[in-house]
Amino acid sequence: MTYLDIVNNILKRLRERTVSTVNESSYSSLIAVLVNDAKESVENAWNWSALRTTLSATTTSGIFNYELNGSLNALTVLDATNVTDNFFLDYKAAHDFNKFFLSNDVATGSPYYYSFNGVSADGDTQVDLYPIPDKAYTIRFNCVLRSDDLVNDADTLTVPTKPVELLAYAMAVEERGEDGGINPVSAYARATNALQDAVTLDGNKHPEELVWYES
Secondary structure (H helix, E strand, O other): OEHHHHHHHHHHHOOOOOOOOOOOOHHHHHHHHHHHHHHHHHHHOOOOHHHEEEEEEEOOOOOOEEEOOOOOOOEEEEEEEEOOOOEEEEEOOHHHHHHHHHOOOOOEOOOOEEEEEEEOOOOOEEEEEEOEOOOOOEEEEEEEEOOOOOOOOOOEOOOOHHHHHHHHHHHHHHHHOOOOOOOHHHHHHHHHHHHHHHHHHHHOOOHHHHOOOOO
């Protein structure tokens, strides 16, 4: 379903005239904004299978800070691996990294710790690695990467459509105060139910992530 389809479905629910492009009228433009707001909320609600990807960085000797190109500071790292030496990296807090680098004996070699450290000039997430690499290593980050806003009429969602549509509709009902029979509370309840159903279905692909283990 395209961006335009979603906007028109919401307009139909509101008993408004459909449009041929999302920004055809001031009201359709408002609905288009609410769709992106709803998309962001839904994408942040769960580590969706459809948003999972792998970002890689190749190290250079003596350099410890790396940009995860394409991350746009909108990712959740699930795990990180040192592919060259075949092991998982452990996350360490920034305070731990400060202790590493303040040491009189800063280690170099194959990285086995990572920590986040700001964003690049173009908005991508940056990570520090330790020990400081002494040669080229391939580091892979398996992550959940949220998508950019929908822009063009033909743009499509990666996450389930129904929760986004119903949440944007609930926002629209709230914005104008009524919808001739449904109130914002009921509209938000329907959106929440749709989101819960979608998370349950997607969670079946990763049942291990729904189990809590005592640490």
